[in-house]
Amino acid sequence: MTGSTPARPRILFLSHSHAFGPFRVGSHHYARTLAQRGADVVHLSTPISLAHRATGRVSRPDDAAVPRGPRRDADGVTHIIPRTTLPRPYGPFRVANELRRHGIGPEFDAVLIDQPLLWDDTVRGLTPRLVYRPTDLYPDGVKAERQRLIVAAADGVIATSAEVLHGLGPLTVPALVLENGVDAARFAQPSPEVGPRPAVCVYVGALDGRFDWTQLATWARSNPEVRFAIAGPVAEPPVALADNVELLGPIVYDAVPALLHGARVGLLPLSDDPLNAGRSPMKLYEYLSAGLAVLSRATPVIRADEGAGVFTYGEGVDAGAALDRALRHPSPNAAGTQRASAESWHAKTDALERIVWSVPAR
Template sequence: RAAAAALPRGPHRDTDGVTHLIPRTLLPRPYGRFRVARELTRHGIRPAFDAVLIDQPLLWDDSVRGLSPRLVYRPTDLYPAGVKADLQRRVVAAADGMLATSTEVLRGLGPLTIPGLVLENGVDAARFAGSAAARPAVCVYVGALDKRFDWAQLDAWARAHADVRFVVAGPAAAPAVALPGNVELLGAVPYDRLPALLQSARVGLLPLSDDPLNAGRSPMKRYEYLAAGLAVVSRETPGIRSEESAGLFAYDDPDAAARALERALAFTSPNTAGVARAAAESWEAKTDALWAFVRGLAG
């Protein structure tokens, strides 16, 4: 109840000029009689737009199609089954274009007869820029600690490098294994504190588990790590491959994971090549590409 009470009621405009509306429903989406167009009208927002982007299948109802002559579906994850998969099929059938965050997510939609574009998540590069001072032997992970996180791999790295500190920041979760003393669990960290946390480390970790959903992920942390001057070690996925010249080392088995961390720890610090690589993935560049794609759709 406290969390619900903290949510703004009605439309509110933020400092960037974006109007937000958080609907309140009696039943979870997609159940109940909630309709997007009706909710907008109820709050005095004319339900007619130049373009509509929808990135969550649970927000779909038939009224969304009538909001704009250009409807773009932007899937950010794989939905192999369940309610989200059913709703996704309805969105795809109604949309004018697809804007996926990875090639695997786009492939998961099946054969398409409408334009599609892969546009990976980007980074606020300037926010994460740090000093030119060399970093200590610290490895950091920031993000969710759910089934997509490989606790066993973190444990193996930490036990093999007793002289290295491993810092994990994310919502409280019980580790799947008993971790050694050089692993520090910080819990959730406010976004404003992330740049300083990343700049205190030498290597950024993405120990993705073998959960099938990881195949379609486009982790923003990859570029945030690079923008902060870290070398990066990540499990290899269809969307994440080694870019050793930029200090990104991917692995596909435990032995390769051990070698990848060794190379990342030995990489130039701070990782200036990675900073340059991240700059090319700025949100400004992503926005330009997104808007060019949307404008090119028939409307």
């Protein structure tokens, strides 16, 4: 049967990313908003293992920036980033044991898991309402195996895109799509702007195999009068870049709005990695909220809306021509800001709560 919202619900997020680095993900925003509404929220993310530290996948400064033990933030969310010897899913780590170790009772009104590697045989027993919130495609490998176990045990599914939901195959529990949102107030320009912004294209995010360095290099060579500012952790780009490309390195989250306010176009140069087909990138609405036009490779999730300043390439549309149109779009992009305002995390959390508390409990 379905139930009503508890007076002060206890909610656990099992997430792929912690909140002490340069990026914010959907679970961080949901946790923050729910805690502000009075929920008791715990956010447990992927453990940092000795193997990660020994191989350099987690640097010493990054490791030092992450608290050891529970950390309650200003919004009231309790964050836990476990330390383990072996990476997940290997080794003896269990979620329920980790919670008890820190004096946190392992009984929750709802558990939302988006990291397949955090699944273990204790998770189902933590709650009468287990909701899987997949944010990516996992076609094979250990994450795909763990995902199958989660889907078999879950009471409901909330996917971040239709492609991600489709990738799960037939389901026997309630399932729907709830795309990522935006903290619109954080990214809005604090004062009125006079005249168009400079010809700067900006990207903020991960710089892994899902980022198309070749496309970036082509844009830069063809547009020497445009500056391309690329923010994100990268050791060495795999292609030669022109002098008008500036690699800024990782940018702290609080500094991102100011960086965006100095640009005209926000880039999403997605590679042909199949995993990009299901992404619901938060940067789309963050760029729009900050007054930028957006240029992205077209995907099943990201479609052109040129009236709102969203331009796409691929599927017969030349990337160079799309960049030209994005640069000519009215700046700052007031229409895009208006579109993004409807995608706030408050509205998304309203929908999330309706879904979670309507899921039949066990």
